[in-house]
């Protein structure tokens with residue numbers, strides 16, 4: 101039994117996602133370490149996520165799982181002990197993967213290790229050095245301009261040691277092994293739109309699909325960027341042939357309009373479905389072709405895999421000024437943007453799940469619609485949801501060769517309307533599912 105196909109966008113969902121994001125925001129995540137584990141544990145309160153641990157040193161294609169990084173504290177202090185830059189106040193203050201340091205040094209020696217955004221003098225940048233051993237601090241340009249002592253005390257109480265890379269995976273089995281991959285990155289510290297919005301929307305989408313008894317199998321991945329998706333691909337190479345659709349989710353909570361970046365194939369079914377759903381949202385949107393830059397679609401769409409995986413965003417990475425800075429914080433997010441992003445994904449899932457081919461059982465001439473009580477059959481549906489033209493389109497194109505999505509595209513109608521008309525016509529006996537392979 102199909103759910104009510106009419107799209108809905110629930111304000112309450114936006115509030116639930118905001119609450120989850122507020123819980124996760126203060127945690128110092130990275131591509132490995134306890135902040136990442138803590139994040140996955142919080143998600144386990146919402147969905148039955150399985151956490152996988154991959155040992156440091158494991159080869160994943162051309163890469164190697166790095167040492168695990170953990171950090172307790174860090175600061176730049178005056179020699180009298182006053183802290184000027186304090187990790188406890190904002191976890192962006194330390195360059196991720198900084199090695200431990202405990203030293204007194206001159207301002208001249210310190211300067212090459214300081215990172216600021218001169219154009220945005222109040223903001224703290226986000227910087228990483230995962231694969232080259234280094235250390236550094238990020239601070240606002242204004243804070244740096246105020247440094248005038250000859251010497252400072254620097255301490256980074258971090259640990260870089262063999263450990264594990266953690267990622268979360270949720271498998272929702274379907275009636276077939278055809279698999280839909282949904283992936284988001286979980287490796288950024290206190291950044292809201294880039295990282296937490298995708299995590300929250302993916303979590304709610306997983307909860308939604310968990311209630312569906314879906315036809316497809318769904319595999320949700322919560323992975324550290326690049327190295328996490330590579331680790332998953334390396335460990336699951338035998339599963340990859342089953343992936344029929346996939347989406348990377350990121351930057352879904354800002355006030356910008358929706359952007360879909362197509363898979364490398366450009367003509368995969370997911371590319372067509374997302375473009376169709378966006379066309380009928382009734383708001384501006386963009387569809388862009390694939391470029392080998394961005395999020396984990398870079399790995400899923402590398403030539404050795406070439407998976408049908410696109411990327412759904414609002415304002416893309418690097419195209420909003422707050423990107424990778426302390427200004428990508430909770431105030432950038434809008435609950436209604438999160439809720440609408442989720443609603444669009446639910447519509448995408450309903451097309452993936454419910455597209456099918458039907459056959460008109462009365463193909464010679466139009467059936468005399470008035471005799472079939474079609475309007476009464478729709479029960480509580482608004483009359484405008486089931487108009488005669490939609491019924492006629494379905495009857496005309498349901499020839500065993502066109503799918504409901506084909507019909508929706510040809511008739512310039514939203515999929516859900518065509519789906520509703522097909523259900524009504526099946527109930528009257530005018531339409532029957534085309535048996536696959538018959």
Ligand code: ZN
Pocket residue numbers: 288294417424
């Ligand atoms: Zn990022």
